Amino acid sequence: MHPEDELSAYLDGELHQEERDRIDAHLENCPSCRSLLEEFIELKGTFSSVMFSISEPDGFENRVIEAVAREYRVRNLGKLWLFVPMLAVMLFGLVAVACWPLAIQLLKGLLVIGKALLYTTSLAVADMPLFSGVAGVLTLILLIASILSLRRLLRSTAR
Amino acid sequence: MVDEELSRIIDRARRGDQEAFSELVIRNKGYVFRHAYGMLGDRGEAEDAAQEIFIKAFLALRNLDDVHAFSSWLLRIASNLCKDKLKQRAKNVKTQEMPNETIPDLYGVDPALKFSIEEALARLSVDHREILLLHDVQGFRYEEIAELTGIPIGTVKSRLFSARMSLRKIWNKEEGN
Structure with missing residues (x-):
């Protein structure tokens, strides 16, 4: 069973150590979850950088x-x-x-x-x-x- | 966390000191505007909303119990005001879906990429948009978001996951076009 719904919290560092260890072990053997995690990382990075590049209007x-x-x-x-x-x-x-x-x-x-x-x-x-x-x-x-x-x-x- | 200087400024602003409040505007204008823009998807509307947010905050500053919670307090005002505006907009267009405005000129990053991610954001539900902005842009932790939005921490976790899944789905589809 893929712990997909935990990957988001894993990425954000919001899991307890035990849960992190469990996800780490799963990721080692699951290319599809690794791929989803990588997509999440990319998405988060792109989203943040796009939003941070927005500045308020002059004046x-x-x-x-x-x-x-x-x-x-x-x-x-x-x-x-x-x-x-x-x-x-x-x-x-x-x-x-x-x-x-x-x-x-x-x-x-x-x-x-x-x-x-x-x-x-x-x-x-x-x-x-x-x-x-x-x-x-x-x-x-x-x-x-x-x-x-x-x-x-x-x-x-x-x- | 709030440094001592900021704490003093907030305290002065609470007593009606306009100069101190101006300092708060200068310090927080960027992230209030970004939040409003992310929620509303339109620069003009975001500017009006951000202005209203600051006026509301100035008038309600006396009710702020803990100066250390200023950021989340301000963002709560911002979120609620943007949601009200979105409700009003939905009422005006009399449709279930949020309208997708043309995203005006922006600068900095590749415009094509920007359009994609912003267009994708505009297609998300209001709750998903809000939680993504609060976490990935404003940098709040799950616990802080739970407190700010009044939802359980478990819901924050699951909502953020489904927001990312939705954003990924929409964004990938648009990238493929």
Whole structure:
């Protein structure tokens, strides 16, 4: 019986010593297996040398490095859609702390206006429920669309 | 095996250092491109694929647990991406067989011989192509291939044998023509 399926591993040095010895003994007396092994050796050599002679196109590494850098920029700028509003809130907070007495007055004023607005809104909602509902939904849609377009704008700028 | 310098470069690249990653591209471009070319059989597609492989690797580098396994990790990305592209190609042509592209100009060895072996490679199944490239070109041992591809070592052994038998059969037939 010819150990043909072992010849490939024999050639690659992947057999245990006992198995190697067995194949060596067989090869001594079997011209057909010797011939197959020689073909494998030739095939492996030719295949490797052909593949090793293939090199990447000129300027390939620069194109890859540029593509990676572009991807990196996109990733980083893409995060700005969250960062910009957060920065605005933080700046507002800082200004508020810096001008604390004025901010108190402002907040009091805002509270009064807020209460008045709330009262007016509650009356308006009670009087015109359909109109208020539609207005509320439209406001929400407008808000979401603004956030999404800001995000897209920042991403396209990155590219 | 990875030398200390390479280990440091990989470590820097993992922390987002683009210069370090560029160094990795320079060091690995040849074998990534060769693998993609061997799998896809087309220089243009191989270049696009190799570029995608490096971008994917850059983005996933943080997930690399062991810097010493960088080469096999990169080749795993390369193999998977090429297989996806081949699947996509098969879907596009709506045929069971892989298309045989004309092999573009190559330099170095006898062009007639090159055409034969590359044409023969293109006619092999994807699994056979992959295992031949991983072993005979990239130089991985059976154990490493088993780990990289997720198949048992016995399957690596038998698959490599049948890949060689198929390549021999196709190549001999073409040589006879």
